[in-house]
Structure formats: C-alpha cells, structure tokens
Amino acid sequence: MLQLITILNRCHRFPGFVYQRARFSPDHKSIEIAMRPRKGSKAICSRCHQPAPGYDQLVERRFEFIPFWGFLVFLLYSMRRVDCRHCHAVVVEEVPWADGKRTLTKAYMLFLARWARRLSWKETAEVFRTSWDKVFDAVEHVVTWGLEHRVLGQIDAIGVDEIQYARGHKYLTLVYQIDLGVTRLLWIGKERTIESFQGFFTAMGEDVISKIVFVCSDMWEPYLKLIRERCSEALHILDRFHIVANMNKALDNVRAEETSRMKREGRAPVLRKSRWLLLRRSENLGTDQHFRLRDLLRYNLKTVRAYLLKEAFQQLWEYNSPVWAGKFLDEWCRQTMRSRIEPMKKIARSLRNHRELILNYFRAQKLLSSGVVEGLNNKAKVTMRKSYGFRTYRILELALYHSLGKLPEPDSTHDFF
Numbered sequence: 001m002l003q004l005i006t007i008l009n010r011c012h013r014f015p016g017f018v019y020q021r022a023r024f025s026p027d028h029k030s031i032e033i034a035m036r037p038r039k040g041s042k043a044i045c046s047r048c049h050q051p052a053p054g055y056d057q058l059v060e061r062r063f064e065f066i067p068f069w070g071f072l073v074f075l076l077y078s079m080r081r082v083d084c085r086h087c088h089a090v091v092v093e094e095v096p097w098a099d100g101k102r103t104l105t106k107a108y109m110l111f112l113a114r115w116a117r118r119l120s121w122k123e124t125a126e127v128f129r130t131s132w133d134k135v136f137d138a139v140e141h142v143v144t145w146g147l148e149h150r151v152l153g154q155i156d157a158i159g160v161d162e163i164q165y166a167r168g169h170k171y172l173t174l175v176y177q178i179d180l181g182v183t184r185l186l187w188i189g190k191e192r193t194i195e196s197f198q199g200f201f202t203a204m205g206e207d208v209i210s211k212i213v214f215v216c217s218d219m220w221e222p223y224l225k226l227i228r229e230r231c232s233e234a235l236h237i238l239d240r241f242h243i244v245a246n247m248n249k250a251l252d253n254v255r256a257e258e259t260s261r262m263k264r265e266g267r268a269p270v271l272r273k274s275r276w277l278l279l280r281r282s283e284n285l286g287t288d289q290h291f292r293l294r295d296l297l298r299y300n301l302k303t304v305r306a307y308l309l310k311e312a313f314q315q316l317w318e319y320n321s322p323v324w325a326g327k328f329l330d331e332w333c334r335q336t337m338r339s340r341i342e343p344m345k346k347i348a349r350s351l352r353n354h355r356e357l358i359l360n361y362f363r364a365q366k367l368l369s370s371g372v373v374e375g376l377n378n379k380a381k382v383t384m385r386k387s388y389g390f391r392t393y394r395i396l397e398l399a400l401y402h403s404l405g406k407l408p409e410p411d412s413t414h415d416f417f
C-alpha cells in the first residue's frame with residue numbers, strides 16, 4: 001500500500017531528517033506528519049551554516065505544507081539548539097524545509113507565491129484556505145530570494161516611469177530594463193524625488209550604470225537632472241508614451257473646465273459624455289462614435305481646437321528623420337502658442353524646452369522597441385488594481401517585483417505545480 005510517508009520521501013526528502021509517522025489531527029481536518037533528525041546527524045548552526053554539537057531541543061513547531069485532498073498538512077518538528085564554537089553562542093538549528101521564523105514550509109511558500117502571481121492575493125488565500133498574511137509571507141520569501149539571486153548582467157536600456165498610488169499625490173518611481181530581449185522591473189523607489197531616485201544608482205552599482213546606452217523617461221525634472229549627471233554618456237530619450245499621456249491630460253483639463261463653464265452659462269451640454277471620444281485615437285472609434293465626434297467637431301469650442309491640436313501632433317511619430325521631426329515640432333508649438341488655450345500652451349512650452357530629448361526618440365528609434373514602457377506601466381497598474389489589500393508601500397513593492405521583476409525562484413527538488 002502506498003503510504004503518505006513514501007510519497008513525501010519521493011518529493012520532499014532531506015538528508016539528516018526522517019519522517020516518523022503520519023496521523024489525522026483530533027478534529028480530522030488536517031494531517032500531521034512528525035519528523036525527527038536522522039540518528040547520528042549533526043544539526044546545522046543557522047548563523048554560520050556549519051555543523052555544530054547539540055545543546056537542547058525546543059518545543060514542537062508546526063510547519064504548514066501544501067494541502068492535500070482537502071486536508072491541511074503540517075510537518076511537526078522539535079528544533080534543536082546548537083552550542084556553536086564558531087559563533088560562541090547557543091543558536092537554533094537551520095532546517096532545509098523552512099526559512100527562519102516563518103510558519104510555512106519553503107515548498108508551500110513557492111506554491112502559494114506562484115498562484116499569487118495569477119490570482120489576487122485575497123483569492124489565493126481563499127482558494128487554499130489560508131490567510132492573506134500567509135500569502136504575504138510566501139511572496140515576501142520568494143521575492144527576497146529572487147532579489148538576492150538575480151543576475152543583472154549587461155543592461156543597455158532603461159526606462160524610468162512614475163506611478164501614482166493610494167489616494168492623494170503619492171508616487172512610486174519604477175525603473176525597467178527595456179532591452180530588446182529582456183524587459184523587466186529592476187527597481188522601485190518610494191516618492192519621485194532626487195533622493196529616492198538616487199537609490200536606483202546605488203542599488204545597481206557603477207559598473208552596471210556606466211554601461212547603459214539608452215535612458216527613456218518623462219519630463220519630470222528630478223529624473224532629468226539625475227540622468228544627466230549619472231548617465232552622461234547615454235542617449236536620453238523622452239518617451240513617446242509619456243508625452244502622449246501629458247497631452248491627453250491637458251486636453252482633459254480643457255474639456256472639464258469648458259464643460260462646467262457652459263453649464264454655469266446655461267448652454268446646451270454638447271460636451272457631455274465626450275471624454276472617451278476625445279481621448280481615444282480616432283482610428284480606434286466605432287462607427288457610432290465617429291458620427292458623434294463629427295457632430296462635436298462642428299462646434300467652435302476650446303475643447304475642439306485642443307482636440308485638433310492633439311490629433312495633429314500624432315503626425316510627429318511618423319517621421320524618420322530627426323531634422324524633419326524637429327521642423328514639424330517647431331511648427332506645432334508655434335501654432336499652439338497662438339491658440340489661447342492655456343493647458344495646451346503649457347505643453348508646447350515644455351516640448352520646446354525639451355526639444356533635443358524629444359528628437360533623441362528619432363535618433364534612437366531603430367534601436368529601441370517602442371511601447372515597452374507603456375506596456376510595463378499598464379501591467380504595473382493592473383497589479384495595483386488587483387490589490388485592494390495593498391495598504392502599505394511594502395506590500396505594493398513586493399507585488400510589483402513579484403509580477404514584473406522576472407526574478408529567479410528558489411530551487412525546488414520537486415515540482416508541486
């Protein structure tokens with residue numbers, strides 16, 4: 001007869017330890033498997049990782065293992081303490097199936113963390129009848145291991161992005177690797193200040209930083225300043241995605257302001273429900289929406305003029321030559337400065353100030369896959385949205401590294417699915 005212990009020895013076996021017996025818990029809801037050290041095996045000091053003579057034994061601990069046919073599974077083991085000569089101290093032993101004081105086995109943490117990448121953490125906890133805190137522990141263990149063991153290697157291109165989180169104006173700075181073959185989240189910083197962004201350069205080290213060839217970012221001044229200083233050899237490109245996003249924001253302000261002014265003046269609400277009509281690229285509209293847009297464009301409104309400026313600007317991205325792109329950009333800014341629409345004029349002023357960085361997009365475009373930062377930004381937002389439980393920065397940080405970091409996973413002798 002195939003026994004539970006036989007299966008465990010096949011998939012979760014550790015030299016120096018033996019499975020003693022398996023039994024149901026008194027309420028028959030879980031299975032408890034007692035473990036003990038193999039006779040004559042020495043305990044390992046958890047501080048210096050060397051074998052050390054035994055000192056005493058602590059009370060039995062329960063380590064949660066992967067559930068099985070609707071039963072929770074626990075490994076029971078009394079930790080030994082060693083009298084370590086290297087450390088000159090009495091230290092708890094290190095056991096290969098667990099990580100420090102965590103109550104879940106490594107195998108179960110890896111198992112939960114993999115699911116927590118597909119489901120929300122809350123759903124993961126529900127499906128496996130465990131708590132949200134344990135899912136947090138699992139992800140923390142796996143991400144910490146992954147960050148310690150990841151290989152940075154040569155990084156050619158990075159993208160710097162900011163994301164608003166929580167309510168109010170709280171921002172995160174995200175730095176991605178955006179090489180043609182590898183895209184991943186490299187680093188997360190709280191805030192979007194010079195001090196926090198400085199942390200990225202410290203974390204990567206001069207050796208990695210000095211070899212970076214391209215940097216993509218938006219127009220946020222602290223980013224621009226540090227990139228100028230720290231990556232002076234790299235080609236700095238203002239990212240298309242961020243420019244378009246700023247333009248949409250400006251248009252949206254014009255629309256909101258004009259809508260409420262028309263309402264105050266008692267005029268027909270022609271702008272009602274026009275938001276998505278105006279923000280979406282016109283080629284992405286359905287037939288009905290096309291007709292509505294055509295109607296709307298007949299009005300002499302600031303919003304309509306701002307919309308036409310925004311649409312005209314899209315032509316910039318069609319250019320191949322930086323010279324012609326530059327001429328187009330100058331002309332667009334000249335027209336916009338005459339528009340008497342303040343949010344759009346603000347965009348034009350800022351585009352003029354960053355002219356060279358924008359034209360770098362055309363100098364580099366054959367070498368960078370465009371739209372990568374946008375894709376990663378969307379993925380980061382989805383991760384945050386899936387995360388109604390994410391109350392603290394730490395949780396958000398772990399979730400983002402977990403889903404976007406492409407981190408290596410702890411080794412496992414058996415694939416538990």
Ligand SMILES: [Zn+2]
Pocket residue numbers: 045046047048049050052084085086087088091
């Ligand atoms: Zn030691």
